[in-house]
Amino acid sequence: MLDILNIQNRHFFSKKIRFTYFEVQEMTNNFKRVLGEGGFGVVYHGCVNDTQQVAVKLLSPSSSQGYKHFKAEVELLMRVHHINLVSLVGYCDEGDHLALIYEYMPNGDLKQHLSRKHGGFVLSWKSRLGVAVDAALGLEYLHTGCKPPMVHRDIKSTNILLNESFQGKLADFGLSRSFPLANETQVSTVVAGTPGYLDPEYYQTNWLTEKSDVYSFGIVLLELITNRPIIQQSREKPHIVEWVGFVVRTGDIGNIIDPNLHEDYDVGSVWKVIELAMSCVNISSAIRPTMSQVVNDLKECVASENSRTGETREMNSMSSIEFSMDMDTEVIPKAR
Template sequence: MAMVSSILLFLSAICIFIAQAFAQPNFLYHFCLDNGNYTSKSTYNANLNNALSSLSSNTEIDYGFYNFSYGQNPDKVYSLGLCRGDVQPDICRSCLNNATNLLPLLCPNQKEAIGWYDYCMLRYSFRDIFNIKETGPSFYMWNKKNVSANLDQFNQDLRTLLDSKRVQAAAGGSLRKFAAGNATAPNNQTLYSLVQCTPDLSEQDCSDCLAWAFGNIPQCCGGKQGGRYITPSCYFRFEVYLFYVAKADNASSPSPPLVPSVSPPPLNKTAAAKGKESNKSRTVMIIVVSIISFVVLIIISFYIYLRVRKPREKPQGESTDEIRSVESLQLGFGNIKVATDDFSDANMLGKGGFGVVYKGKLSDGQVIAVKRLSKNSSQGDLEFKNEVLLVAKLQHRNLVRLLGFCLEGIERLLIYEFVPNGSLDNFIFDPIKCVQLDWERRYKIIGGIARGLLYLHEDSRLRIIHRDLKASNILLDSEMNPKISDFGMARLFELDQSEGNTSRIVGTYGYMSPEYVMHGQFSVKSDVFSFGVLLLEIISGRKNSSFRNGENIEDLLSYAWKNWKKSTVSNLVDPTLKAGLTTEIMRCIHIGLLCVQENVVDRPTMASVVLMLNSYSITLPIPSEPAFFMNSGTESNICLQWEHDSRLIESNQSKSSSVQASINDVSITELSPR
């Protein structure tokens, strides 16, 4: 029956998704703020569910502003919902209902989050957010079309219109601070604008918030025919077409029973447009009803099948399921012995703290890499089982693929796909081979590693912290695509878990985050730190270990930070790349420094890193000082921890000192972090 329930829930979710995809307004963007976390069984989660339920189920409020709190400190939840001022109550409540369902799924364990649809905004927090003006986090969107002529006059008309609407909205009461209107623009155009504040703000705070948002127009949408700037407390939008309900020009008027338009209406074809819209609605309803009927039929048929078939004996315990899931991967020791020519030295690919890696060839001709764990390896049965179970379930082009394993007597073998170009450290730290990695290839490697980590952290069916990301654990295939390897130290998190603690510190010196080294605390941000170190190594061709810089001995992070502060980051770049020095390289150094910041909260997630690597329109925040491991003052105390902390387990792995817009076709979105 548990299986039936799961299938019913899954198919129901499909139905809901299909219905919402046809019927609901665009979801714009969201922020999951790293200001605290909760678990699924916590008091905070229960209070959050109650607060959001109260907000979305309230039918008495018809002015589009909802604010509720629930519970007692320190688990009290404050929730706030605001609908666009021209939206009628039933559409408003529908939008907020969608938001209360979606936002906790997008931010599954953050205590503070905010999300925006076209028609509404929802935010919640563990802190009091009522009656407070906040302009961050924010984002903006713009129309792709430029103002064709008379830009100065256009800007002047726009500012005059927006200022008049700002005064009108700020003067609104405690139920609604909203204004919309239009003005004549150059070239016989009509300019439409809409402004709004959360009505719990004072008149002055609303006016100040909108004035601040207007000040971002040159950065946001200067010279564009449309744009919007959105903050938690206020927002504005302007276009050269009508995008709101026209009768909403009067802010005190009740909203008519119409859905706001989100694209320009056809000129001189109003009646035809209405007819087409009506036909479109009927078509959508027919499609939705047909799909739901079909899905219900499948559910009934599947349920009958499960009821009449002979029940299968249920495996006893989770460990049984795990063993069965990997039984098909187990290979015979004799076959591997033959494949590697009895583990001959000629087939040796490399040697590390956990054993030797050999090249082999199976009887079917497939080339493999065999990791033969040493008999006295510090990777015990737990780590061996961990790597088999984890890697066998992972499928991503930037993760090395596990083909099988062998467990016979004292022999423990892991069989991987063969990656012909070996590990990344053999290239970037080699004065001859590094020339093969021009910037285009290095950038491709950086992006691939980032996508692989993002998959581990967020996109796989499991949430996995690698805990030993470094250059020697990045393998390069025949096309120099990176593949993350060696999951012996990885930790599996529950989907609602964000961090963990351990008294057994494992990893490699120079790549581990300070909170992990000093306190045993690890999270996705620990991997982000390691990624930042690796990114700076790829750019500089230097290891993050002590090296002589003139008369000083320092580590890579210290060197990078000093050059960043002096605006001489070109000193950090591998000399083989300087001939092709680009702003792209400078941007990657910037991202690397964001990743290695000492404060965990300040580091971006891998989702943000991937976005920053792929979108040059995003303004990067200024990094704070990274954690140093080789320096003077307080930093030297960290070195003492490395030398004297009895929890640290040394090995010689890899010859290093190791220790165990509206979403449519005319808008582009830009983020502005807090």
């Protein structure tokens, strides 16, 4: 059934572990434990050789986009390997049964931790910065380390998974696209992505670039800072980008930061991330930073957090107010 692969890719794919559908049933204990569900189908917990835990993504027969997403993930994960991308352990291709088998990420996704659905503890600011750097490195690899470059197209907090050490890894490459020619920087395509995270410029023009991922990543940074819904109609400004910009301009900046952090953070690093996030979501893709620039800025924030000084809160507050006055209002897109 794997006619989606050419001969060269088939040779590469044969090096992966191929499982029968019966083996998939066995490794998941007859699909006993559900980890999650998406457009592709249901993801189950499994165990290979009684030792290696895995996540088994099983194609749903009712999924209209399932096979297309399966094809996209296979083609990408066969040729890309990075410590901050969830790796492919194996696959099942037997009649109508399609499954992708990934390394198991025991700490779930970033969204679960921000909402505290995965446990009772709060993800610290230092941990949030670490996850942000991890995800940014994975995205930077897709944009600059892959030939031709790849655009993920569905960056969001539920697609950033956490391993046992809370290392972040990008997942769900079903919507990913590569540029047909290495020297191309954009491609015209039907708009795809998740509402709230979707780049307004891409939505309006159908022209996809790596800066569309940068926009979505900026939304994730705002989630990490605020722990607020992306879109909340009852808010003064429904979309999180509008809301953060509005609050910063009014000077009531303390309300932006997740209160669950209980002020346990380096204020300078928080405001640098806010500034970085707002540059990522600029309505003009040309003005947004590259992921390499994002990585460098985030690493500086980590360094600040790791070496907190005795600087007074008043001094930090003054720097944040100065930042609010310098904020470029043009970065705020209209709510969608």
